[in-house]
Amino acid sequence: MNYDEFTGTVQNRLELPGTGEAVRAIRATLTTLGERIQEGEATDLAGALPMEIDYYLTGAVADHGQHFDWDEFLDRVADREAQTAPDDRAGVAHHARSVLTVVAEATQEGQLDDLRDQLPADEGWDDLLELVDQPQAAGDGSD
Template sequence: MSTSYTDFVGDVQHRIEAGRQAEAVRTTRAVLETLGERVQKGEATDIASPLPMEIDRYLLAADHGQSYDYDEFVHRVLERMNYDDLALDADYGAPSPVDEGEAVYRIKAVTELLSEHLPGSEIDDVEAQLPDDFDDMFEFIDAETKPWDEA
């Protein structure tokens, strides 16, 4: 299933209930860059292939094949979402801070959206490549109702 950058980011924005598109972009980038680091290069390429080119680069440019647990994965995503190295003088200001619970929710939401865009059982291949402590990341995939559908 092919999708546009705007549609993908819009889906993330809806799922995480972000007020601004920039928040959805920040979340997408943080999760996919970190996932790209954790999986092997071939798997990152497989995940990236059905995604818009503006998004697939987050997976492809990563330093692939790093080995760390799910807690470290969450920590890295959280760190990327809470960057403060920008000097934003814009009217909309700096990004809102994200806590660990919100980061975990966003990881699950982006992972579930990925599963909708990956062909066949590709998301199962991703899950199989990760240790069991990453199982929480895939929680929304098989859920009958998704949190964003209930709102």
């Protein structure tokens, strides 16, 4: 999957008006995820992504492997997306889940298993990968 396909897929899934909004959602989600997971896992996951996007995972502003909870994850993503209103939280979670679903489609099957192993087994983190575990609907253009 190339850059245009990746950003276009995110834009369509999130029904965003432009590429800029899609890139902002991608950057916010992957940068924050890159801060949460170990550097090696970030590098492995980034390897399957377009080079214009992989840096968001590997170039974490702070150190990789930080231990923060689901709420902090959403706070960081929301801040990076400039969505600070309290009612934006569900939208931010939806953006993060959708971005990770497109990442899963761009990677080899099973590659997200290592990611799953690095995240706590609780409701929030499970929600992040919820859409990844669901088969794509017929007619979504993935056939």
